[in-house]
Amino acid sequence: EDQVTQSPEALRLQEGESSSLNCSYTVSGLRGLFWYRQDPGKGPEFLFTLYSAGEEKEKERLKATLTKKESFLHITAPKPEDSATYLCAVQRYGGATNKLIFGTGTLLAVQP
Amino acid sequence: GAGVSQTPSNKVTEKGKYVELRCDPISGHTALYWYRQSLGQGPEFLIYFQGTGAADDSGLPNDRFFAVRPEGSVSTLKIQRTERGDSAVYLCASSLGRSQGAGEQFFGPGTRLTVL
Numbered sequence: 001e002d003q004v005t006q007s008p009e010a011l012r013l014q015e016g017e018s019s020s021l022n023c024s025y026t027v028s029g030l031r032g033l034f035w036y037r038q039d040p041g042k043g044p045e046f047l048f049t050l051y052s053a054g055e056e057k058e059k060e061r062l063k064a065t066l067t068k069k070e071s072f073l074h075i076t077a078p079k080p081e082d083s084a085t086y087l088c089a090v091q092r093y094g095g096a097t098n099k100l101i102f103g104t105g106t107l108l109a110v111q112p
Numbered sequence: 113g114a115g116v117s118q119t120p121s122n123k124v125t126e127k128g129k130y131v132e133l134r135c136d137p138i139s140g141h142t143a144l145y146w147y148r149q150s151l152g153q154g155p156e157f158l159i160y161f162q163g164t165g166a167a168d169d170s171g172l173p174n175d176r177f178f179a180v181r182p183e184g185s186v187s188t189l190k191i192q193r194t195e196r197g198d199s200a201v202y203l204c205a206s207s208l209g210r211s212q213g214a215g216e217q218f219f220g221p222g223t224r225l226t227v228l
Contacts, residue, residue, distance in 0.1 A: 034216070102154030
């Protein structure tokens with residue numbers, strides 16, 4: 001069964017304190033792995049898509065990496081405005097569906 | 113350009129009532145998805161439309177839930193005989209077709225449904 005597990009559930013950082021969020025996945029035929037940011041009361045906002053092991057993508061203070069079993073979202077020198085829930089999702093090959101299977105997210109709080 | 117829009121933003125109803133939730137996708141996106149998100153959880157897939165047809169409705173929890181997309185653009189999620197357990201945020205997303213890039217789904221702000 002396809003599964004996505006994110007850790008930690010919550011993370012509190014001081015401004016400027018770099019860290020990483022983890023997303024472990026089990027899927028029969030990975031088509032893509034996706035990172036989203038979700039602010040309270042809003043829908044998820046697309047950040048990155050990773051398609052193959054070894055791939056990396058960057059956007060401002062965020063960098064996403066992918067291996068065959070997990071993905072990391074590295075946050076370098078975070079600012080308070082980076083506070084949000086970060087969601088990881090996978091999409092599998094095959095069948096008629098493009099559905100995303102989400103983890104439960106990591107709630108990040110960055111304190112000034 | 114405009115993103116995905118959903119109406120209403122909030123809906124409060126009584127147990128047993130019927131509700132309709134509307135989604136207007138990004139122009140040109142042929143794929144449309146409905147997800148449901150409970151507090152502290154990630155979005156959970158309900159149904160996927162490619163054009164006018166439901167390509168995958170495996171996530172609909174039971175036959176009280178139904179969705180349509182008659183003209184391949186706007187979609188309506190319909191819930192009959194609502195139950196308190198249906199309370200959640202209902203998210204709509206859209207994407208390009210089935211080619212690479214189709215996984216980049218863009219979400220609306222959601223409809224918060226509360227069943228009293």
